[in-house]
Amino acid sequence: VEELKKIFEVTGGTDLFNTIERFSKEKAEEMGLQFSDKGIDNEYFAEVFTANNKNHTL
């Protein structure tokens, strides 16, 4: 696991995670939804994971 962690650090994988987290936090604030740095028990995650606006096109 330590080697995987180092691979993610060296290749930009960790940076991508951090970027996703940073912009997710900004988006949550914009949408007025609660956000948490840890776990999935927060309003923002529930919204992006489960909400369907039923406005998709084929």
Add this chain to the structure above:
Amino acid sequence: MNPEGKQRIWSEYQKDIADDHFFYVRSCIRQSFFPGSEQFFLHFMRNVLGKDVFENPSHTTCTGIGYHGDIVPLPTIMTVVARHFALMKESGYKNIAISCVTSFGIYTEILETWKHFPLELEKTREYLYKATRREFDIPENMAHTSDIIYKFRNDIAERAKYRLINRNTGKPLNVVEHIGCHYAKMFPKSGVGGAEFPHVLSGMAESWGGNVIDYPERRHCCGFGFRQYLVKANRGYSLSNTVKKFNSMQPYKPDLVLTNCPGCNMFMDKWQYTMREMEGTVYGENGESIPVLTYEELAGLVMGYNPWDLGLQYHMVQSEPLMRKMGVAFDENDKFRTKDGRQMPVPEKLINA
């Protein structure tokens, strides 16, 4: 066309599959949901055929599900796979045996990338050395574990205790084979028969006595499709794909579905439960659903392995209807017992049980 011409063309659709000395890499989904399949493969190769199959405990996930979910970047997954190649080199092996179609697609995609963009290979070598101080060689031979079972399919047929014949009618059982999108659709030369004539599963079914069904949506996705499923809000799309496929195969009365990919197996098995719960729909005959087996589970049944050692009880759709047709001997009382005879909890709502 003369026979020589046909043979020449068909030869172009074959792949070279190593005969022995495999560096075996595991699968996240397979070892979690179908551990009996892995155990069959290792037992058959090592103890029945006497082959050398080596596992390195430091092997990890290929991160393919994260890559297809857009959260693992390409340089990262290339370096993770390069680490696997480094473990293989350090163990003294040159033939890699991959037990997951998702991983197999990842490995082929990465090798093709390195072939066409050699700078990416050099960058990956640098990343791996910087992160782990390891170095790697590219495998001389790369096979999916189904390729290897395909190669030895006639050895299995020679040892068959049961064949894919309905013992009540004497007719061959109808087999739906599903090779999975990432086996040969992306890089056709990596699969037996390429993308046009995939023979890896149909060859097994034919060798063991079955009748392979051709149906309109034979090459359609199983429904998994990664992003189709990974976000919960999209799962109706995933399920719709599976429904389309089962609707298409139903008129041909399949006795079983044979899968190449652990992920496909999981979805074609568990979505049948979902369809039954949501709409009361079943796709088999006599109000039953269609058992979905891995190629190792089917090979094991054919060879007379205990179905509960193979793990058939851990599917949602139970295989008793198929086993009765094949004449396989089994004891229902042992279905959820441990090796030392203790009764385990029995899952609720199993289908065909």
